Amino acid sequence: MAASSPDGALDVAIVPRTRDLGDGFEVRRALPSVQRRMVGPFVFLDAMGPTVFAPGRGLDVRPHPHIGLATVTYLTSGEIVHRDSVGSVQAIRPGDVNWMTAGRGIVHSERTGDALRAAGSRLAGLQCWVALPRRDEEAEPGFVHVPANDLPVVEGEGATARIVAGEFFGRRSPVPTLSPLFYVDVQLAPGARLDVPAAYAEQALYLVEGRLDLGRDGVFEPGQLLVLKPGATLTLSAAGDTPVRLMLLGGEPMDGPRYLSWNFVASSAERIAQAAEDWRQQRFPKVPGETEFIPMPDLPGKPVHYP
Template identity: 75%
Template sequence: MSILDPHDEAAMVQTIVVPRTHDLGDGFEVRRALPHKERRMVGPFVFLDQMGPHVFQPGQGIDVRPHPHIGLSTVTYLLSGEISHRDSLGTFQDIKPGEVNWMTAGKGIVHSERTGPQVRAAGSMLSGLQCWVALPQSKEEKDPGFSHTGADALPVIEGDGATARLIAGEYFGKRSPVPVESPMFYVDLQLAPGARLTMPAEYPEQALYIVDGTLDLGRDGRFGPNQLVVLKPGASVTLGALQDAGARVMLLGGEPMDGPRYLTWNFVSSSADRIEQAKEDWRAQRFPQVPGETEFIPLPDLPGRPVRYP
C-alpha cells in the first residue's frame, strides 16, 4: 500500500480507506469502504459495500429479510452470481452480473434480498457491490421507485486494453440510462495486463475502489485490492495495470451534496428529526410491507442521535 505524504503538493491522492470486514455467517464477508472515519462521503455516495466473492454450497445463500430505507437510492451491481429483489412496491426482480438495480427510497420503501430457490439448490458464487446514493434535499421525500437496467443498455467505452461500463450518471462523454437525481458517475473499469487509462477530473469529488489486481498510479504509488482511493479535487490520474496481471476498478463520485447528511442504520436524511421519525415508524410497523413476505429485520438498539456526515 502506498503511504501518503501530506507535504507532497504534486500528489493526486487525498485519502486511502481500508474497508472494515464483516462476516455475515458461513464465511460470507462484506467489506465496508463508506462511511469510514477517514472519509464519510464521496459526492452523493454515502455507503459502499463489497460483497464476497464467496462460494455458496448447494442449499446455501443469502437471506436479507425485509428492511426499510428513506432518503437514498440503493445501487446493486453484481460481478458474479444472482440475487432476487422484492420490495413494497410489488417489484420482483432477479439481478445478474452487469445489470443494475436502482431503488429509490424517497419517503420510505421496504425490500428484501435473497438467493432464489433454483440458484440456492445448485450452489453459486456471489460477488458484487452495493452503494447508497444520498438524494438531494428537494427529492428526499419523493415517492419511492425502482428501476432495473440490463447490461446491454449500459454504455461501454473500449480501447487500448481498457473496458469501461458506465453504470450510472455521466462520464467519459457518455450517459447511462439509469435514472439519477444528482450529478454523479459510477463506472466498472477493467484493465488488461499493461493497459492504462486516464481518469479525467470531471467532478469535484472522485474516488476509485480496487476490486481485483494491483493499480499503478505512477508517482502516487501502487494500490492493491479492497482499497478506496480518494483523489484530490481537480486531480486527473492515469490508472495502469501491471504488465503481468489485469485489474478491475470501480470509479465513482460526483458533485458534493447540498448540505450534510445524517445516517443511522438504513436511514439517510438531511434532518436528524426525520430519521428519528423513521425509526419510530419502523418500530411501529407503519412502513409498507413487501407482498408475500412476513419476516422483517427489527430495529436494532441504536444509542443516541443520528451521526452527521460530513
C-alpha cells in the first residue's frame, strides 16, 4: 500500500493479492481489501489473466449462486460463454458488457466456448460486483447483454473513454443500473492526457496496462487500484512511449452497511445465512443444461461487515 500525497488526489494505492481459481487461472483481487472494502457500490473487483489456454483447455466456472448484487463482466481479450438460471446463454467478447442482477437469487456458469476451447485462446478482463440498494436486494433476477457498439464513447486528443455502466463525462450507458455509479474504460495514446472530474463522492481507477503519470501522486505500474480522495480531481497522463488502459469506477455511498460472504452480499447477516443454507439444500433455481455445481464451502466466522 502506498501512502497518499498531502497535496495530491490519491488516498490509497492498493496492490491486489493473487488467487488461483484452479487449472492455473489466476485473478488479482483488488476489492475487497484491508485498505478499502467498497468504492461507491463496488464491493468486489477481480482482474482476470491474461491467461493463455492451450488447445483443449479453457475456463470452467461451474454453476454457483449470488444474491443482493449485480455482476458486471468486461473483457479486454478472449471470450466467455455465460449461462444462468433465468435461461440466458450469451457469449461475451471484448468491449461488450454482461450485467447480471442477482436480486433474491440467481445461479450462473462461465465457460470457454467449444470453438475457442478446441483452438486454444487468451483471456483477460475484469469482473466486478455492485451491491444493490436495499429496496432492490430481493428483486427479480435478470440478465442484460450490451454489445460494445451500443456503448457511448467520448474521445479526443489521444484519449478514448467508453462508458461501460452508469454516467460519466456527460454520457450515460444503456446498461440498466439501480444506483448512482460509473464504470468507464479509458485508453490513452502515448503523451495523451485526460482530466477526471470529481463527479461522485467515491472514485477510483484500476490500471490495466501501461505506466500512468498522476503528477504529484507519482507514476504507477499496471495492476493497482488507486482510490481517490473525496472531491479530488486529477489529470491522467500516459507516462513514456506506451499506451495506457485503465478502468474508472465508483459512485455514491451505499444506503447502509453490507455483509459479504462467499458469493453473497446483503444488508443483514441473517439473509446471508439463509442463502448459504438454500445453496447447501440446492433450493436455488438450476441453470438449464448444466448438471455440475460448486458446493457450498465451509466458511469460518461471520460474514464480513462493510461499513
